[in-house]
Amino acid sequence: MRDINQFxxxxxxxxxxxxxxxxxxxxxxxxFIDHLHDYTRENNVTHAEWMGILNFLYDCGQISTPExxxxxxxxxxIGFSALVDMINTKGGATEGSNLxxxxxxxxxxxxxxxxxSDGREGVSVLVHGRVTDSLHNPLPGAIVDTWQADASGxxxxxxxxxxxxxxDLRGVFEADxxxxxxxxxxxxxxxxxxxxxxxxxxxxxxxxxxxRAAHLHYIVRxxxxxxITTEIFFDNTEYLDNDAVFGVRKSLIAKLGPASxxxxxxxxxxxxxxxxxxxxxxxxxxx
Amino acid sequence: MRDINQFxxxxxxxxxxxxxxxxxxxxxxxxFIDHLHDYTRENNVTHAEWMGILNFLYDCGQISTPExxxxxxxxxxIGFSALVDMINTKGGATEGSNLxxxxxxxxxxxxxxxxxSDGREGVSVLVHGRVTDSLHNPLPGAIVDTWQADASGxxxxxxxxxxxxxxDLRGVFEADxxxxxxxxxxxxxxxxxxxxxxxxxxxxxxxxxxxRAAHLHYIVRxxxxxxITTEIFFDNTEYLDNDAVFGVRKSLIAKLGPASxxxxxxxxxxxxxxxxxxxxxxxxxxx
Numbered sequence: 001m002r003d004i005n006q007f008x009x010x011x012x013x014x015x016x017x018x019x020x021x022x023x024x025x026x027x028x029x030x031x032f033i034d035h036l037h038d039y040t041r042e043n044n045v046t047h048a049e050w051m052g053i054l055n056f057l058y059d060c061g062q063i064s065t066p067e068x069x070x071x072x073x074x075x076x077x078i079g080f081s082a083l084v085d086m087i088n089t090k091g092g093a094t095e096g097s098n099l100x101x102x103x104x105x106x107x108x109x110x111x112x113x114x115x116x117s118d119g120r121e122g123v124s125v126l127v128h129g130r131v132t133d134s135l136h137n138p139l140p141g142a143i144v145d146t147w148q149a150d151a152s153g154x155x156x157x158x159x160x161x162x163x164x165x166x167x168d169l170r171g172v173f174e175a176d177x178x179x180x181x182x183x184x185x186x187x188x189x190x191x192x193x194x195x196x197x198x199x200x201x202x203x204x205x206x207x208x209x210x211x212r213a214a215h216l217h218y219i220v221r222x223x224x225x226x227x228i229t230t231e232i233f234f235d236n237t238e239y240l241d242n243d244a245v246f247g248v249r250k251s252l253i254a255k256l257g258p259a260s261x262x263x264x265x266x267x268x269x270x271x272x273x274x275x276x277x278x279x280x281x282x283x284x285x286x287x
Numbered sequence: 288m289r290d291i292n293q294f295x296x297x298x299x300x301x302x303x304x305x306x307x308x309x310x311x312x313x314x315x316x317x318x319f320i321d322h323l324h325d326y327t328r329e330n331n332v333t334h335a336e337w338m339g340i341l342n343f344l345y346d347c348g349q350i351s352t353p354e355x356x357x358x359x360x361x362x363x364x365i366g367f368s369a370l371v372d373m374i375n376t377k378g379g380a381t382e383g384s385n386l387x388x389x390x391x392x393x394x395x396x397x398x399x400x401x402x403x404s405d406g407r408e409g410v411s412v413l414v415h416g417r418v419t420d421s422l423h424n425p426l427p428g429a430i431v432d433t434w435q436a437d438a439s440g441x442x443x444x445x446x447x448x449x450x451x452x453x454x455d456l457r458g459v460f461e462a463d464x465x466x467x468x469x470x471x472x473x474x475x476x477x478x479x480x481x482x483x484x485x486x487x488x489x490x491x492x493x494x495x496x497x498x499r500a501a502h503l504h505y506i507v508r509x510x511x512x513x514x515i516t517t518e519i520f521f522d523n524t525e526y527l528d529n530d531a532v533f534g535v536r537k538s539l540i541a542k543l544g545p546a547s548x549x550x551x552x553x554x555x556x557x558x559x560x561x562x563x564x565x566x567x568x569x570x571x572x573x574x
Contacts, residue, residue, distance in 0.1 A: 001528045002537045006373040009533060013366035016529065017493030024336075025492065031330050033365055035322040040370050043318050047516075049311075050371045054358040061348015061358075071341040071348075078320055079300035083327050084337045086293040205312065206304030229334075241288045242303065246296060250289045 010037040059198040069101060073199045076100075076245035077208075090226055090284035092134030097231040098247045100217060102147060102155045107170035110183065115270040116171050117186035122151025126262060126273035127232075128182035129280040131175045131220060138179025139283060142222035145172045146183075148215070153191030175222075184271045187256075188214045190238050193245065203244070213239035213248055218281070225283035232279050254279045297324040343485055350484040356388060360486045363387075363532035364495075377513055377571035379421030384518040385534045387504060389434060389442045394457035397470065402557040403458050404473035409438025413549060413560035414519075415469035416567040418462045418507060425466025426570060429509035432459045433470075435502070440478030462509075471558045474543075475501045477525050480532065490531070500526035500535055505568070512570035519566050541566045 004012045014033050019026035039045075045053075060070040075081045076098060085096035110116070117124070131142035147170040149155050156168035173181045192210035195203055203210055213233050221227035233240060233248050234256045240248050259273045291299045301320050306313035326332075332340075347357040362368045363385060372383035397403070404411070418429035434457040436442050443455035460468045479497040482490055490497055500520050508514035518534050520527060521543045527535050546560045 001530065001533065002535045002540060004369075004533065004536070006370060009366050009370055009373065013533065016495055018495070019493055028330055028332075028336060029493070031326055035326045036365065036367055037370055039318055039322045040367065040374065043315055044374055045315075045371055047371060047375055049315060050362070050368070054356065054362055057344065057358045058348070058351055058356060061345070061351050064345055064348050069341065069345060071344045075337070075341055078323065079296050080323055080327065081337070082291075083293060083296055083324055084332055084334060086296065087327065087331055088334055206306055206316070208303055208305070243288065246288065246291065246300065248289045249291070253289060 006041065010034060056198055063197040068194065070197055070199055072101060073193060076193065077199055077203060079246045082246035092282060093226065093284035094228050094230055094282045095249045095251050096229055097249065097252060098245055099229050102157055104166065104170060107145060107147065107172050108167055110171040110173055112173055112176060112182055113268045113270055114171065115184045116169055120150055120186045122186035123275055124184055124271055124273045125187045125275040125277055126182065126184050126259060126269065127216065127277050128180065129278050130179045131181060131222065131281045131283065132179050134282055134284060139222040139225065140175060140177045140179055142175040142179060142220060143172060144175060144181045145219040146170065147217045148185065149188040149191055151186050151189055153189040182267050184269055184273050187275065188216065190214045210244050211239045212245060213237060213243045215247065220281045220283065222283055224286055226286050228281065228283060234277065293328065297321060346485040355481065357484055357486055359388060360480060363480065364486055364490060366533045369533035379569060380513065380571035381515050381517055381569050382536045382538050383516055384536065384539060385532055386516050389444055391453065391457060394432060394434065394459050395454055397458040397460055399460055399463060399469055400555045400557055401458065402471045403456055407437055407473045409473035410562055411471055411558055411560045412474045412562040412564055413469065413471050413546060413556065414503065414564050415467065416565050417466045418468060418509065418568045418570065419466050421569050421571060426509040426512065427462055427464045427466055429462040429466060429507060430459060431462060431468045432506040433457065434504045435472065436475040436478055438473050438476055440476040469554050471556055471560050474562065475503065477501045497531050498526045499532060500524060500530045502534065507568045507570065509570055511573055513573050515568065515570060521564065
């Protein structure tokens with residue numbers, strides 16, 4: 001290896017890793033080394049630039065905590081997260097979108113028709129729809145796990161120090177015999193991703209804003225089906241075409257309309273809504 | 288941007304960064320996004336793998352301190368550092384090699400013929416040579432800044448808590464009128480890079496060792512010339528062909544011989560050496 005040069009080093013480095021031949025780990029590692037080295041050669045990366053890249057990662061590490069994963073945020077703003085969501089969306093199923101940093105896996109179980117937003121200000125909205133397979137067969141008992149920001153664009157988990165309950169604006173619903181889910185909540189507002197760290201510096205250096213389009217988060221599961229992680233957006237709202245983390249897809253934009261005909265739906269609702277938003281989730285079989 | 292898919296997202300992400308057209312920052316950022324997205328598509332990265340990559344970076348951040356830069360170590364073991372050294376070596380000049388994590392920019396000035404290793408155990412070696420331009424013209428007054436491990440493979444800066452002086456085994460020499468530098472020191476031994484963190488996990492997963500071939504570190508400068516950062520290795524020593532950070536180059540391996548003819552060199556030396564190591568540094572003009 002004393003004979004390596006800038007063209008032979010890549011194969012030499014890959015060979016030092018004695019991974020299981022043909023394994024997924026080997027494939028991912030080799031592909032990464034190939035791309036990193038190609039990038040370095042193509043751009044003639046200088047020592048100062050190399051140090052700049054490594055110090056940027058160092059800074060991302062320094063600001064990260066169990067509650068703030070700056071590397072996920074970085075992945076989000078450069079479209080890595082969205083691309084992984086796209087690649088892993090199954091044919092016929094609802095498109096995937098960002099999990100984001102605020103998911104809690106033990107949100108309270110709620111009854112259909114319940115209200116997520118007790119006492120909060122904002123527009124009261126009925127969110128409803130069906131969970132089906134790709135042939136429109138209902139999936140009774142499907143689990144709809146949702147979480148969201150409030151009408152000022154804040155997640156209660158972000159304001160625990162101000163006395164908020166982190167489980168507020170979260171709920172786990174079970175679809176009925178027709179595969180239906182329905183509940184009322186407050187309409188969320190757009191908000192900014194954290195921009196006080198290195199990722200914020202990157203956004204400013206690229207003259208980019210940090211705003212996300214308003215959205216509701218979902219994980220939807222049913223036995224035998226691949227679960228999906230996605231978001232619902234609202235038509236005619238801000239940032240649909242320049243969401244900071246590339247989460248919006250046309251198929252994930254729901255129509256938001258007045259609640260004038262809500263009685264016809266026949267739901268038993270805890271709170272009277274001002275608006276209605278309908279979205280159907282489609283799950284594909286597992287495997 | 289609501290119409291993006293896994294093929295169009297890459298251009299969409301690049302366009303959101305409104306960088307100065309044609310700037311270096313734009314080039315580096317776009318190239319990075321291209322490679323990251325291509326990697327993701329080529330390998331169909333799953334959510335679990337995506338999370339694994341980001342958590343690996345998170346862990347690198349958590350173990351990093353001002354004294355330990357795990358991202359530099361990562362760069363070292365995947366040949367990124369070595370490749371940058373190779374790309375930035377100027378034609379005709381001594382090849383560059385790893386700076387490593389232990390450089391201090393204010394090491395003590397020492398007289399030619401001085402001894403770096405007062406009282407330390409090990410083989411006493413005379414290190415000498417000339418600093419010239421690529422036409423063999425001496426560069427009088429060139430600065431030779433060196434640092435190294437001891438005969439047990441440890442840098443004194445790593446053992447400050449055990450009472451060691453971090454400036455030990457470091458020295459800054461000024462070449463004489465003939466461009467000559469010469470001093471005695473103790474022969475360093477191989478050592479391992481830190482492997483108690485995520486980079487160590489990566490090495491173990493790839494069945495790799497963490498050993499570096501024994502070496503002396505140098506930064507050499509002279510007015511009007513490009514300074515070089517490099518390492519000298521010793522022939523017939525361990526790990527020359529599997530140095531953990533890919534630092535060894537054939538041209539950087541110095542012959543190590545007995546000191547039987549040391550008097551003929553005419554140096555005034557503080558300590559009598561057992562062995563002699565000769566290495567000439569060649570600097571290229573700036574720019």
